[in-house]
Amino acid sequence: MNAADALLLVMVGGLTAYALLAGADFGAGVWDLVATGPDAPGQRRLIAASLGPVWEANHVWLIFVIVAMFSGFPTAFGVVGGTLELPLALALVGIVLRGSAYVYRAYGGGAAGPDHWWGRVFAVASTVTPFMLGTAGAAMASGQGRPGDPFAPLRSPFGLVAGALAVAGTAFLAAVYLCRDAAAGPATAHLIDGLRRRALASAVVAGALAAALLPLLWLDAPTVADRFMTRGMPFVVVSALGGVGALVLIGRRRYGPARLAAGLAVAGVVWGWAAAQYPDLVVGQVTVRAAAAPPANINALLLAILVGMALLIPALVLLFRVFAQPEPPDDQ
Amino acid sequence: MILIPTITAAATAGNPRIAPGAGTARAADLLAAAHPLAASTDLARAQTGFSLAFHICFAVFGVGLPWLLLYTEGRWIRTGDEVWYALTRTWARAFAVLFAIGAVSGTVLSFEFGLLWPAFMARYGGALGLPFTLEGFAFFFEAVWLGLYLYGWRRLPARWHWATLFPIAISGTLSTLFIVAANAWMNVPRGVREVDGQVVSAEPLAPFTTPSALPQALHMLVAALMCTGGAVAGVYAVGMLRGRRDLYHRRGLRVGLVTVLAGAPLQLVIGDWAARVVERQQPLKLAAMEGLYRTGNHAPLTLGGFYDARSGQLRYGVKVPDLLSVITGWSPGHTVQGLSAAPAGDRPNAFVVHLAFDSMVGLGSALILFSALVAVVVLRRQRAGRRPYLPTGRWWLLAAVATGPASLLAVLAGWEVTEGGRQPWIVYGRMRVSEAVTTNSGIGWAFGGTLLLYLGLATALGLILRRMATGGPTYDADAPRPPTRGPVVTTTAGNRSAAGGAPVDEPGAGGRVGRGGR
Numbered sequence: 001m002n003a004a005d006a007l008l009l010v011m012v013g014g015l016t017a018y019a020l021l022a023g024a025d026f027g028a029g030v031w032d033l034v035a036t037g038p039d040a041p042g043q044r045r046l047i048a049a050s051l052g053p054v055w056e057a058n059h060v061w062l063i064f065v066i067v068a069m070f071s072g073f074p075t076a077f078g079v080v081g082g083t084l085e086l087p088l089a090l091a092l093v094g095i096v097l098r099g100s101a102y103v104y105r106a107y108g109g110g111a112a113g114p115d116h117w118w119g120r121v122f123a124v125a126s127t128v129t130p131f132m133l134g135t136a137g138a139a140m141a142s143g144q145g146r147p148g149d150p151f152a153p154l155r156s157p158f159g160l161v162a163g164a165l166a167v168a169g170t171a172f173l174a175a176v177y178l179c180r181d182a183a184a185g186p187a188t189a190h191l192i193d194g195l196r197r198r199a200l201a202s203a204v205v206a207g208a209l210a211a212a213l214l215p216l217l218w219l220d221a222p223t224v225a226d227r228f229m230t231r232g233m234p235f236v237v238v239s240a241l242g243g244v245g246a247l248v249l250i251g252r253r254r255y256g257p258a259r260l261a262a263g264l265a266v267a268g269v270v271w272g273w274a275a276a277q278y279p280d281l282v283v284g285q286v287t288v289r290a291a292a293a294p295p296a297n298i299n300a301l302l303l304a305i306l307v308g309m310a311l312l313i314p315a316l317v318l319l320f321r322v323f324a325q326p327e328p329p330d331d332q
Numbered sequence: 333m334i335l336i337p338t339i340t341a342a343a344t345a346g347n348p349r350i351a352p353g354a355g356t357a358r359a360a361d362l363l364a365a366a367h368p369l370a371a372s373t374d375l376a377r378a379q380t381g382f383s384l385a386f387h388i389c390f391a392v393f394g395v396g397l398p399w400l401l402l403y404t405e406g407r408w409i410r411t412g413d414e415v416w417y418a419l420t421r422t423w424a425r426a427f428a429v430l431f432a433i434g435a436v437s438g439t440v441l442s443f444e445f446g447l448l449w450p451a452f453m454a455r456y457g458g459a460l461g462l463p464f465t466l467e468g469f470a471f472f473f474e475a476v477w478l479g480l481y482l483y484g485w486r487r488l489p490a491r492w493h494w495a496t497l498f499p500i501a502i503s504g505t506l507s508t509l510f511i512v513a514a515n516a517w518m519n520v521p522r523g524v525r526e527v528d529g530q531v532v533s534a535e536p537l538a539p540f541t542t543p544s545a546l547p548q549a550l551h552m553l554v555a556a557l558m559c560t561g562g563a564v565a566g567v568y569a570v571g572m573l574r575g576r577r578d579l580y581h582r583r584g585l586r587v588g589l590v591t592v593l594a595g596a597p598l599q600l601v602i603g604d605w606a607a608r609v610v611e612r613q614q615p616l617k618l619a620a621m622e623g624l625y626r627t628g629n630h631a632p633l634t635l636g637g638f639y640d641a642r643s644g645q646l647r648y649g650v651k652v653p654d655l656l657s658v659i660t661g662w663s664p665g666h667t668v669q670g671l672s673a674a675p676a677g678d679r680p681n682a683f684v685v686h687l688a689f690d691s692m693v694g695l696g697s698a699l700i701l702f703s704a705l706v707a708v709v710v711l712r713r714q715r716a717g718r719r720p721y722l723p724t725g726r727w728w729l730l731a732a733v734a735t736g737p738a739s740l741l742a743v744l745a746g747w748e749v750t751e752g753g754r755q756p757w758i759v760y761g762r763m764r765v766s767e768a769v770t771t772n773s774g775i776g777w778a779f780g781g782t783l784l785l786y787l788g789l790a791t792a793l794g795l796i797l798r799r800m801a802t803g804g805p806t807y808d809a810d811a812p813r814p815p816t817r818g819p820v821v822t823t824t825a826g827n828r829s830a831a832g833g834a835p836v837d838e839p840g841a842g843g844r845v846g847r848g849g850r
Contacts, residue, residue, distance in 0.1 A: 053483035056435060056475040060468070066442050067468040070453050071461025078454030081446030085772055088447060092440050093785065099436040100789050103429045104796060111799035112792035150774050293458025293534075300462050300536030308469035315476045315499070322480060322487050 003299050004292040007072045010305055011065055012274045018061035019270050020173065020263045025055045027174025029098060029126020030167060031198060032119065039194055044119065046188050047174075048106065050181045053323040055102065057316065059095070068305070072298050076281040076291035080136075083145030083282070087136040087153050087163075094129030097121050127167060134166025135159040141277060142221035143284035158220035161213050168206035169266050175199035176246055176262040180255035184325045199250050199262075203243055210269070223283050224276045232272035239268025373769045376448040379779040381751070383444055385744055386786050387437040390793075392743065393430040394474070395508050395553070396560025397423055398501035400587055405494045415579050419587070423564070426800050428482050433793060435475065437786075448775065452758050452768035459524050459534035463514040470507035474500050508556060509549040516545040519750065520613045521759050543613055547606035548750070554595045554602060555743045558699070561591025562736035567801040569732035572724060585732065586722055592735045593703040599696055610753075611660050614760060615669035616678075617753030620685035622656055623649070624670045631656040631668035636690055639682040644672065646686070680755040688748035695742040702731050 028047045035043045070077035080088070101122035105115045112118075138161075139145040139153035146152050153159050175198040182188040182195055218225045228236075242264030249258035279288045292298060401423055408416035442464075445453050477499040484493050520542045523535030539545060565588030568581045611618045619625075623634055625644030633656040637649020654664040661668075671679045709723045722728075754760055758768045 053479040056432065057472065057479050059435065059439070060472040060475050063439055063442055064468050064472065067461075067464045070442075070446060070457040071465055072458070074457025074461075075454045077446045077457055078450035081443075081448075081450040081453065082770060082772065085447050085770075085774070085778075088443055089778055089781075092443055093781070095439055096436045096785065096789070099432050100793070103432040104792055107425055107429050107800075108792070108796040109799060112795040147771060148773065150772065293461060294531065297458040297461050297534055297536050301465050304462055304465045304469070308466070308472075312469060312472055312476070315473060319476050319479050322484060 003295050003302060004072065004288055006302060007068065007298050007305075008278070008288060010302070011068045011072070012271065014061050014065040014068065015274070016267050016270050018058070018065060019169075019266055021054070021058035022061060023130065023170040023266060024173040024177045025051050025058055026098070026126045026130045027167075027170030027172065027202075028178065029123050030171040031174055031178070033123035033127055039191060042188065042191055043194065046178060046182055046191055048102075050178065051102065052106070054319060056099075057319060059099070062095075068301065071301055072293055073281060073286075073288070073291035074293055076286045079282050079286045079291075080140070080145075082147050083285070084136045084139050084153055086150035087132040087139070087159075091129050091132035091136065094125040094132060097125035098129060101125060130166040130170045131163035134163035137166075137273065138162035138221075140282045141217075141224040141273065143223075143280075143282055144220065145282070156220055158213070158216040161209055161216055165206060165209040165213055165269075168202055168209055169269065172199060172202040172206050172243075172246075173262050173266055175202055176250065176255070176258050179250060180259055181325075183253075183255050196250055200247060203247055207243065221283065223280065224273075227278075228272060228276035231278075232276040235268045235272035235275060237268075239265050239272065242266075242268055372771070372773075372775060373766050375775045375779050376769045377765065379775065379782055380441075380444060380448055382779075382786070383437065383441055383782060384747065386790070387434065387441055388743060388747065389740060390430050390437065391434040392556040392559040392740070393427065393563070394434045395504045395556035396558075396591070397427045397430070398497050398504055399557065400560060400564065400591065401427065402494070402497045402501055403587060405497065409490055409494055415583055418580055419584055422800060424482060426797060428478075429793065429796060431474075431478060433789065435471070438471070440782075447772075447778075448770050449758065449768045450770050452763060455529070455531060455763065456521075456524075456534075456759055459521075459531060460514045460517060460539060462536045463510045463517070463539045467507045467510035467514075470503040470510060473503040474507065477503070505553060508553050512549040512552045513539040513542075513545045515750065516548045517542050518759050519548070519617075519754055520544045520609075521762055524762075526762070544606070544609050547602060547609050551599070551602045551606050551746070552743075554599050555739065555746065558592045558595035558599065559736065559739040559743060561588045561593075561595065562739040564588030564736075565592060566733045566736040569729040570801075573726065573729050573733070577724070582720060582722075582724070585724070585729075589706070589722065589732055589735070592699070592739060593706055596696065596699040596703045600700060603693075603696065608660070611668075614753065616671065616674055616680060617685070617749075618660075619669055619671045619673070620680040620682040620753050621689040621749055622668075623682050623686040624656065624668060625672050627667065627670040627673050629657055629665045629667045630654050631660075631666075631670075633659065636694075637686070639686045641681075641683060678756060680753050685749055685752045688745040688752060692742045692745040692749060695738045695745070699735060699738060699742075702735070 028051060032044050032047050066077075069080075101118040104112055105118035105122060108115065108118065135153050138156070138159040142156065142158055144152050144156050144159065175195050179192055179195045179199060182191040217228065242261045245261035246258050246265060249255075249261055277283070280286070281288060281291055293301075401420055404416050404423065405420040407413065408420055445457075477496050480488065481493065481496045481500060484496065488496070517539035521538075522542045523538030524531055525533045535541075565585055568584035568588065571581045572585065607618070607621070610621070620639075622631075623637065623639040623646040624631055630653065632651045632653050634646045634649035634651045637646035639646050656668055657664050657666040660666055671682055706723065706728075710721045713719070713721045713723075756764050756766065758765045
């Protein structure tokens with residue numbers, strides 16, 4: 001394994017962290033969007049309380065992956081920027097609106113329009129962003145993005161189903177994570193049943209979308225499909241076991257371990273995709289070898305990442321430990 | 333704080349090919365005759381410049397506010413004085429919103445490099461990898477510790493809570509240095525070897541060792557602190573002008589004003605250093621800054637005036653003979669390179685760059701003058717033992733209100749000098765902006781969308797900040813107790829706005845018992 005491959009592994013790690021942490025934040029926004037009934041305000045408060053301290057740190061994993069990509073594989077970043085501009089631009093709109101709507105609602109005190117308006121913006125943007133990122137990922141596998149045709153990635157059924165799968169996956173993660181947050185205090189215990197139903201429903205939807213995606217993968221991304229059935233298979237198994245395990249654990253009200261299992265279910269998809277993608281970065285357009293920066297630069301990056309992670313990870317652990325239990329929403 | 337003020341092409345939308353003063357008919361002709369790429373280059377530059385300007389306006393607070401918070405919260409911890417606590421809480425809330433906007437607009441920039449300048453990133457992304465990666469980590473660090481700071485009031489002991497500001501302030505500062513280093517490399521690209529437009533090797537550390545890195549980074553850092561101090565001073569000066577002359581307002585004014593006024597003279601020294609590096613490394617940029625057409629000795633320095641590209645003359649400026657030669661080479665015989673040294677197509681737009689440079693220098697000089705006047709008054713009052721030392725008369729307060737906008741305008745003008753002065757290059761002497769730009773046709777839509785989205789968000793943010801800034805703290809019965817008795821944090825001042833008097837809903841701000849969340 002050379003330096004470029006090592007950097008690629010680090011990027012897949014960063015992407016996994018983004019999917020599992022920020023993904024759950026986006027998924028929570030999806031549940032904010034569809035919250036109805038008498039429990040809706042309680043659900044929204046729980047969601048806001050569990051996101052508060054961590055969403056910005058979770059979001060930075062994306063910047064980490066993007067920076068690693070344009071530093072380590074600059075040519076690929078050029079190709080991605082020139083072919084996936086529409087889904088990426090829409091994902092950016094989602095990112096901008098999600099972040100600003102969240103703080104405007106939390107700190108605005110109604111000074112810039114009613115809080116529930118910003119709540120809606122937050123929820124819609126949280127749904128759009130994973131969809132667009134899923135579509136962009138699919139286009140990297142299919143190579144369907146073309147310069148001068150920004151709509152191409154959004155016309156492909158494969159891309160659209162992949163986007164929907166990303167939304168369902170994040171919603172599933174969020175529902176499972178929120179079960180544990182809700183179980184943490186008596187004030188939110190009544191929300192658990194609704195969240196368990198949501199976890200189950202989103203798991204079923206995600207499973208169905210994954211099943212629908214497979215034939216489209218063969219059709220639109222045959223190169224990746226071939227590798228997916230061989231190299232990707234162990235990860236698919238991990239993903240499926242994780243998904244089923246999460247549901248069983250949710251059924252037994254073991255929410256802590258259920259988080260882990262749900263995380264494996266989503267991580268398995270990311271890893272399977274990454275394994276099947278290698279050595280292409282964008283299939284048919286750019287490979288790892290062709291895109292890699294000079295080795296001295298990649299080595300410097302790896303060193304910087306090593307030192308950076310050594311400093312960062314203890315801080316992250318501290319953050320998650322301090323806020324392991326969300327603020328009791330009733331206390332506000 | 334992700335402070336990516338820099339990378340990229342200029343902040344101007346104007347087509348540099350059109351001579352200022354040219355009639356509209358001529359401009360239209362030129363536009364029509366120009367390569368279709370010209371329009372797309374202008375749109376991409378406009379979008380990048382707008383995104384950068386937007387980002388800078390918020391990112392500077394992410395760099396400056398934690399240092400001010402370290403002071404105010406530190407004073408609260410030492411004294412238990414609720415006024416310091418009230419100031420800290422108000423600023424922390426403003427910081428939370430400003431940081432989030434800075435973060436998302438910084439994310440937009442990291443994508444925009446690829447979306448708008450794919451060829452630039454494809455060729456030089458590797459060479460710039462180290463500063464960007466380090467900046468990413470600095471930002472990551474800041475976000476993690478900020479989460480602990482903003483939501484940890486009830487979960488961390490008071491001293492620990494205060495201590496989380498150190499990693500926040502340090503990483504915010506470092507991210508400025510890292511990201512400006514990337515821009516410095518675009519100005520003075522060192523250590524890169526290319527064969528047929530392919531980078532075969534690039535020294536990873538080159539962005540940090542390039543001569544422009546340190547002066548540029550320090551210039552931006554002090555500027556960020558000045559903007560923060562000026563904005564803070566302005567908020568409390570407005571309050572005092574409206575008659576709220578309590579301790580809360582006086583202290584807020586003092587902390588802000590001391591920051592901006594201490595930075596102003598320092599900035600003169602750093603700015604001078606930066607300009608000398610520009611003279612050696614990018615003589616054309618200096619020529620554009622000074623509006624100097626002819627290369628030669630006895631170069632004059634012209635204050636103000638508008639550069640006319642057709643005649644190569646500065647109109648309506650005040651010309652001081654020999655001064656530019658004397659400043660740059662300490663002798664009237666020193667030769668200074670003029671714009672004429674380069675073919676017309678390789679010159680920056682001196683009309684814009686000179687105007688921006690003089691605006692920055694003018695605003696900076698005004699701040700230095702104000703700083704000197706305040707210093708004189710403070711010294712005299714100190715000698716006479718008359719408190720308060722800071723002058724707070726009507727005109728002094730009005731001047732204090734102006735320091736924030738003046739600093740911010742000076743920063744934007746300074747970036748226009750840096751970026752506009754590098755034109756037509758995106759990487760000086762190596763890659764032109766027109767070679768780097770995307771060929772996508774939809775960037776007009778992208779620019780329009782960015783404009784609408786950002787203006788909407790900025791309006792909402794302005795309303796929220798105004799609400800936070802208006803009025804003073806309302807001290808209720810539930811006043812904070814000295815932190816030495818334990819991590820007890822109470823609802824108080826700063827969470828309430830005078831306008832409505834109603835508590836503002838903040839996650840985790842409303843508790844009255846320490847460690848309530850456990």
